[in-house]
Structures are given as structure tokens and as C-alpha cells.
Amino acid sequence: MDKTGLTGTYDVTLEATPFHLTSGNQPDDISVFSAIQALGLRLESARVAMPVLVVQAVSPPTDN
Numbered sequence: 001m002d003k004t005g006l007t008g009t010y011d012v013t014l015e016a017t018p019f020h021l022t023s024g025n026q027p028d029d030i031s032v033f034s035a036i037q038a039l040g041l042r043l044e045s046a047r048v049a050m051p052v053l054v055v056q057a058v059s060p061p062t063d064n
Contacts, residue, residue: 001048004041012039 014036017029036043 001046001050014039 014032015030016032016035033043
């Protein structure tokens with residue numbers, strides 16, 4: 001959920017090390033959280049009500 005209050009469209013490039021490759025020992029490793037912080041933003045965990053579409057079953061089309 002976007003709570004930045006920013007309007008408009010922004011074109012940014014994020015470079016981060018995939019989580020499964022970060023060892024914590026490499027100086028070039030950067031997490032997504034650190035990359036976003038470098039833009040002056042932060043990610044916060046929150047629980048919010050959102051609409052959800054639930055698909056209960058899927059069937060192939062039948063011949064008419």
C-alpha cells in the first residue's frame with residue numbers, strides 16, 4: 001500500500017542483491033530495504049484491509 005503521498009510518475013533504477021544470494025559478508029551486497037532507504041524512503045509492515053479475489057475452481061472449456 002502506497003502511503004507516500006507522492007503524486008506523479010517516477011522512473012528509478014534499484015540495484016539490490018537477491019535475498020538468496022546475500023551472505024552478509026560481501027561488501028557489494030545490498031538489500032532491497034537498503035536500496036529503498038538510499039532513495040529516502042522506507043518500507044513499513046502494516047495490516048490493512050484490501051479487496052481480494054478468490055478463485056475456487058478452474059475448468060477447461062467444453063465443446064459446444
